[in-house]
Amino acid sequence: MDRSSEIGVVGLAVMGQNLALNFARNGFRVCVYNRTPERTEAFLRDRVRGEPIVPAYTIEEFARCLERPRRILLMVQAGPAVDQVIEALLPHLEPGDLVMDGGNSHYADTERRMQWLADRGIRFLGVGISGGEKGALLGPSIMPGGSPEAYAMVEAMLTRIAAQSEEGPCCAYMGRGGAGHYVKMVHNAIEYAFMQGIAEVYDFMKTALGMPTEAIAETFERWNEGTLNAFLTELAARVLRYRDPETGDPLVERILDKAEQKGTGRWAAQSALELGVPTPTLTVAVLARTLSHFKADRERIGAAFPWPDRRTPSSPEAALSDLEAALNLVVLAAFSQGLWLLHEASRAYRYGTDRAEVLRVWRAGCIIRARWLGFLREVVREDPEDPHLLFSARFRAELQARLSAAGRILREAFEAGVPMPALSTAADYVLSMRRSQLPANLIQAQRDAFGAHTYERLDRPGVFHTEWLD
Ligand SMILES: NC(=O)c1ccc[n+]([C@@H]2O[C@H](COP(=O)([O-])OP(=O)(O)OC[C@H]3O[C@@H](n4cnc5c(N)ncnc54)[C@H](OP(=O)(O)O)[C@@H]3O)[C@@H](O)[C@H]2O)c1
Structure with a gap:
């Protein structure tokens, strides 16, 4: 099974399981890994029916089973878990590999992780995914953000598994940095x-x-x-x-x-x-x-x-x-x-x-x-x-x-x-x-009266202060 999987999915709760099945149904070879092995076993036993999905039970095994450069989708709980999984993956990754975070991470965390991985030559995308359980399985809406080069590595895959509308696949590049998670x-x-x-x-x-x-x-x-x-x-x-x-x-x-x-x-x-x-x-x-x-x-x-x-x-x-x-x-x-x-x-x-x-x-x-x-x-x-x-x-x-x-x-x-x-x-x-005139003038007057915060006037430019209470 070494080096044969096109995409790796980490995290096999609701979203990870369904996305892995979605990738496989669309013809992609998938390797899956979950921290708790029993969840991986249950997934294979209960839901995998001949799809091209292989399990990995250690991070080393997981990294070995992926094509180079690796493409990895994290579907773990948002927050510290994402950092912990990246930390565990890092020793097994090589420059040029791509990690995607498909969870609901904060956009500032995404920017930090992007920088952290970029320092090691590893690409990172923050990928917003919406549609819940059913969407993940049948076609979610996908909002990836990061560098255009990183997106190019997975564009074909993500647009294939996304929901399709009359106006095309519901996946598009959302912009640089944490844009995907922001959207x-x-x-x-x-x-x-x-x-x-x-x-x-x-x-x-x-x-x-x-x-x-x-x-x-x-x-x-x-x-x-x-x-x-x-x-x-x-x-x-x-x-x-x-x-x-x-x-x-x-x-x-x-x-x-x-x-x-x-x-x-x-x-x-x-x-x-x-x-x-x-x-x-x-x-x-x-x-x-x-x-x-x-x-x-x-x-x-x-x-x-x-x-x-x-x-x-x-x-x-x-x-x-x-x-x-x-x-x-x-x-x-x-x-x-x-x-x-x-x-x-x-x-x-x-x-x-x-x-x-x-x-x-x-x-x-x-x-x-x-x-x-x-x-x-x-x-x-x-x-x-x-x-x-x-x-x-x-x-x-x-x-x-x-x-x-x-x-x-x-x-x-x-x-x-x-x-x-x-x-x-x-x-x-x-x-x-729709109001050109709001009562903010009175607020400004009071601010100036109690705190000398100054105000501007409608009838002439400049910054003014008045001794209101003398
Ligand atoms: N559920 C939805 O409808 C939905 C929709 C859109 C986006 N999302 C986002 O997608 C992500 C996944 O959601 P989910 O509902 O499928 O799962 P979840 O309940 O948010 O997370 C559970 C998964 O995270 C793993 N995990 C937790 N802490 C970990 C750690 N420290 N190290 C390694 N793995 C860890 C769990 O592994 P174990 O089995 O070992 O505990 C399990 O695979 C979340 O960010 C969520 O906000 C969810």
Whole structure:
């Protein structure tokens, strides 16, 4: 088996197993290695059915079984595990070999590892992969970043195993350095916002409109036929339809309302704050998950804080079309904010990311695949240098058509005691970005009054300070 495998996969949890099978199904010879040998054995026993996959039980054996230059994909837990695996691999690698990290690593870690390996003549790519278990097996969306030379070593392989859309394979070079992981991080932040928006309209239908779970599922199914056609819309419907085999009730109604997170949404929010890019809808989706964790506190406060909590007087029919418009607004605002963040990050970190290509790669295979992506790509291509989409007349028209409906939903939600932070921030984002005059003048005046922080004037250039309190 020496030197015969075209690709090596390290880490055989959910993603590694399915990607290894995907490579093999596409005709590539694969060598697999996992720290715990029992997992490798179980994989071969339970899932490998004659595909060209060979196991290695030591790192030495793994390095020996790969063609030179080696191509290795790490699919281990993000964080210190990636460094530990690289450390173990290093003595067995040679200059010219390529290591790819396909996990959800932080883009700054990716840049550090790239430098670390470059010093030893070894190439490194940070590869964002989206699509979960099924995507990994049948065709994920792949976002590789690093040097173009390193990408050229695996382009043919990655584009073969990626999801295929009408616009080509859902894998493209995302730019230099940590660009691949940065793009994946923004993808996840948009995913958080989209899911938060879905959760909010579900809450509105349940609480404000008093709709049963089945009817809510039906509504998502209907919406999935229109502009909201998206993996997450369809998934919401399917999850809502699922009945608990034990109780016969919709399982979703039995699930504890505390949302978990693994870090990519938070990293996106942190990066946006550092770069000075306003991404309120992406950020609030992270905060909403955090807030959900305080269940005991919420119960205690809720018991002592009366609020109408009543159903809205509107008929479901009237409210549902507004609600559909409102969710569309959340989705459009989330993409606009995410693309702005990508623009600024690409400039600040010199990634050279082509956002039209990003949108093309998100067309299929990934969690945020949605009908809107084709339109968004056209908008970005109108002027690729525009930071966000709001400079486009076509994009603004889509927002404008939905803003009043969002406002009506927000008013009713308030009366019904339904919090809608993603929708509120989406609407506020649009309202703020269309205001040439914001009240930041008063903030500047106060800053100058208490801290002599100075201010600029509308009517003449320069920096001014006033003794306000004399
Ligand atoms: N699950 C998804 O849907 C999904 C989607 C996209 C991206 N990702 C990302 O893809 C990566 C893999 O995800 P996953 O869900 O398949 O697996 P995971 O649960 O994140 O990680 C488990 C794998 O990491 C290995 N590992 C952990 N610590 C290690 C160490 N110190 N040294 C060597 N190996 C170590 C484990 O080996 P042992 O068997 O020896 O413990 C196992 O193979 C993660 O970065 C994840 O965030 C996941």
